[in-house]
Amino acid sequence: MTGKKDAKVRNFHQAKWDEPVIFELHTPGEQGIVVPPVEQEVADRAGDGISAIPEPMRRKEPPALPEVGQMRVLKHFLRLSQQCLGADLNVDIGQGTCTTKYNPKINEVLAASPQVADLHPLQDEGTVQGALEIMHSVDLFLREISGMDRFSLQPGGGAAAILAMASIIHKYHENRGEAGGRDEIITTIFSHPSDAAAAAVKGYKIITLYTNEDGYVEEEAIREAVSERTAGLLITNPEDTGIFNPHITRFTEMVHEAGGLCGYDQANANGILGITRAREADFDLCFFNLHKTFASPHGCGGPAIGALGVRDELAEYLPVPVVEEEGGQYRLRYDLAHSIGKVRGFQGVFPVVLRAYAWIMSLGEEGLKEVARIAVLNNNYLLEKIKKIRGADAPYAKGHHRIEQVRYSWEQLHRDTGVTTEDVALRMADFGFHLWSSHHPFIVPQPFSIEPTEAYSKAELDEYLAGLEQVVEEAYTEPEKVKTAPHRSVSHRAENHLLDDPETWAITWRAYLKKRRNWR
Secondary structure, eight states: OOOOTTOSSOOOOOOOOOOOOGGGGOOTTOOSOOOOOOOHHHHHHHTTSSTTSOGGGSOSSOOOOOOOOHHHHHHHHHHHHTTOOOTTTSOOTBOTTSOOOOOOHHHHHHHHSHHHHTOOTTSOGGGOHHHHHHHHHHHHHHHHHHOOSEEEOOSOSHHHHHHHHHHHHHHHHHHTTOTTTOOEEEEETTSOHHHHHHHHHTTOEEEEEOOOTTSOOOHHHHHHHOOTTEEEEEEESSOTTSOOOTTHHHHHHHHHHTTOEEEEEESOOTTTTTTOOTTTTTOSEEEEETBTTTSBOOGGGOSOOEEEEEOGGGGGGSOSOEEEEETTEEEEEOOOTTOOOOSSSTTOOHHHHHHHHHHHHHHHHHHHHHHHHHHHHHHHHHHHHHTTSTTOBOOSSTTOOOSSOEEEEOHHHHHHHOOOHHHHHHHHHTTTOOBBOOOSSOSSSSEEEEOOOTTOOHHHHHHHHHHHHHHHHHHHHOHHHHHTOOSSSSOOOOOHHHHHOGGGOOSSHHHHHHHHHHHO
C-alpha cells in the first residue's frame, strides 16, 4: 500500500480525466487533416464519386461527424486509453470463462502488416493464395488438436459457432425427415449459457441438467432426459466451474443411442490443449475460439472466430465457403451439398486466423501441451490459496483439482460483513485488478470466477492473491470502504436501475440527443 518494494499490493491510482464525448469536442471549421484536391486525370476517369451510387442509397445530408483538430483527437483517445484496465497493463486474471491471456506482440506486427491489413475479401483467389494457405493450415491444425475431420473458420465467435452447431443438428434431422419430432436440446446448468440460448434461437426446447453436490451431472440425469425427441447435446467440459466430467463418453453414447448428435463447446480449451480431444469423447461437432484460447485479444465480443469442426459425415453441412487445396492451389468452395449457408459475411476475421497460426506454429505440439499444463498448475495454485482466505469458498468437488478455472463464492464473507461479490470486484479495481463477478443466475451464491492462463507468473499470481487478501481484511475491519468502492478508479458506481431501464440507454450519440430532449 505504501509503494515500497516490499509492499504486497502496488500503490495504484487510475488516471481519471473529465473527458467529454468526442462529439462534445466538435468545433466548426477544425480539421484533423487537409485532403489534397483530386488530380484532374483521376477526376476525369472516376467522376465525382457520388453519381455512381444509386439515388436511394445517397445521404440527403452529410453525416454529422465531429470536427476536431488532430492534436485534440490524439489527446482525447490517449486520455481514454489511460482510463482502461487490460491484460497488457494490469494483472488481469479475473476474467473467468473468457481466457484473457498475453498476446505475443510479434503476432500484432504480422496482423498489422500491409500484406494483411490491405487484403480485401472480394479479391480474386489467385491474389490471396498466402492467406488461403494459412486458413487451410489452421484447419489442419485444429483437426489434429480436436480429432474432427473438417473445420470452418467463418463463425464470428463462440455464440455464432454454437448457433451454427444447432443449425447443423437441425438440418441433419430435417434431411432424415425427423426435424419435427426431434425438438429438444440437452445441456447443463454450468455449460456456457450460449449453448442453451443459441439452441433456443433455433426453436429447440432446452432440457437443462443440474449437478449433484460434487459438481457432476449424473448419468441417470442424462438417461432420464434422453428420448426420441432428443435432437442433440450441447455441452461444455470442463464446465464453468472448472470441473471436468470424466463420464462424458457415457453422455455422448446415450445421446447417440437415441439418434441425437453431440456438440462440444470448447470455447475455453486452454487447460486441455493436447490433453483431451473431442473425437475420443465421441462428439460429432465442436468449436474453438481462435481469440482467447489461441492468443488473439479477447476483443470485448469481437473481432473473433469460433472455429467450427465436424466429423466427415457432417462436413457437407458446414457454413460456406470452406478452403480446399488442390494441386498446390487453394480455393474457396461454396458447393457443399447440405450447407447451412453463411453465418457471417465472407470468410471470417483473417488477422485472428493469422495470430492463431503464428501462435500454434511457434509452440508446436509439445508447446500446446505445456500451455495446458501451466494453465492447470496456475489454476490449482490459486485454488489452494483462495480456499484459505477468510470468507472465500470453492463449492463442489471438495478435495479435487480443477482444470482451467474455478467458480468461487464469497457467500461467507457476505454473511459476515454484508460485502457482496460486486463490492469486492469494485474494490479490486482500486488496486489495478479485475475480478469477474457476473455468472447469472447465481447458482453459486456471491460468485466470482478466476481463470489464470499460462501467461501469468507465480509473482503475478501472488500479487493478485495479495489484492484479494487486502480487500477481505478491509471487509472485516472497514466494510464501508469496500461497499463504497472504487475510490481510486475512473468510474463511480452506476446505479443499477439505470442499467435496468431501456429508456435510459443510448447506444449512439444521435440516440442520446433524442432521449435527452425527451428527458427535458
